[in-house]
Amino acid sequence: MMTQITEEQIARAEADAAAAISTRTDAEAALAEQPYSETRAKALTAAVQHAAHLTAYAGRLRSEWEERTAAAKEDRSVLEKAAAKQINQADKELKASKGSVVEAAAAAQQAVVRLMDAVVAHDALVRSHGPVLAGLGLTFNEGQPEYETGSSRSGVKVRGQWWTQVEAGVVAGWLLHRVAEARLPRMNALVGALRPCRKTVDGRPDGLFAGVESPAKVEFPRPPRVEFPRMESPVLGRAARR
Known part of the structure; x- marks a missing residue:
């Protein structure tokens, strides 16, 4: 079964990639200040690898999502062509109904x-x-007789x-x-x-x-009456059995 990809997932992956690139940029600047620092060199290496991984992942997600979207649109186009008669009928009847509703509302x-x-x-x-x-x-006035x-x-x-x-x-x-x-x-x-x-x-x-x-x-049909089973209380049940 194909895993669903959403635009929210893509946006989150791209945001993570952008954050990783920013971290890589900071690591590059830090190493430039101390080019012989082994610690900063290791940090830059990790940042480069992490940014590359997240950027590639976000790119794959977007590419696959675009491919699926294009395929879905093509499939949808085929379905809509097959249902052209029904779609035309719905379009005609709904537009006519809208006119009746608007006319009645205005009146x-x-x-x-x-x-x-x-x-x-x-x-x-x-x-x-x-x-x-x-x-x-x-x-x-109060108390006076009721006149005509x-x-x-x-x-x-x-x-x-x-x-x-x-x-x-x-x-x-x-x-x-x-x-x-x-x-x-x-x-x-x-x-x-x-x-x-x-x-x-x-x-x-x-x-x-x-x-x-x-x-x-x-006259609208009455909703069905819901019958709930009677639940016996454990305490009352034990008392009755004694």
């Missing part, structure tokens, strides 16, 4: 933008009518219908939660993360979004 984004703008405008309208009704003496029309801290009531501010960010979370709950598996983290937004909007007293139908739900 969804624009729809959410319109929703956000509508919510912001609705909140501004609620805020504008509160002071008007309050200026006419139509307010709700009036203004309070939480919003305005007009002919029995409560109107309160929505907050665009909460609505965006509510909308995404409804979609995620209907179209993603139950254990998806997005469903749990956005649940507070869902509760906030669904529990509104004015029922502002009550007429919005939920998206069609996808």
Whole structure:
């Protein structure tokens, strides 16, 4: 079986070779200072041999890796030519699918933008009518009877219908939660993360979004239930046998 050669191995071997060459250069300089030193001559000999060994090893690794890479590319080219029909089909279908995804994302984004703008405008309208009704003496104070029309801290009531501010960010979370709950598996983290937004909007007293139908739900298969064998405690087991 052929041993795999990686680019990391080659880089490490070349770095070791470069370090050995640097050591050889230092040994050459040291011997030049004391040309008659036997110790420094031996050190230079060892450094030269070590640098030559590591340089040759790094060169062999790179050469073999390049040969294998070229052979693999040639083999791959043969495989790709044999699979040309399937590759062309995949290329065509995936590019078409990308266009559909991008188009749907752009449409969804624009729809959410319109929703956000509508919510912001609705909140501004609620805020504008509160002071008007309050200026006419139509307010709700603590302990007073519930009138048909009036203004309070939480919003305005007009002919029995409560109107309160929505907050665009909460609505965006509510909308995404409804979609995620209907179209993603139950254990998806997005469903749990956005649940507070869902509760906030669904529990509104004015029922502002009550007429919005939920998206069609996808039924996903339930994951298989894992049964773990019962493990008897050694201590309890000995006590039961006594």
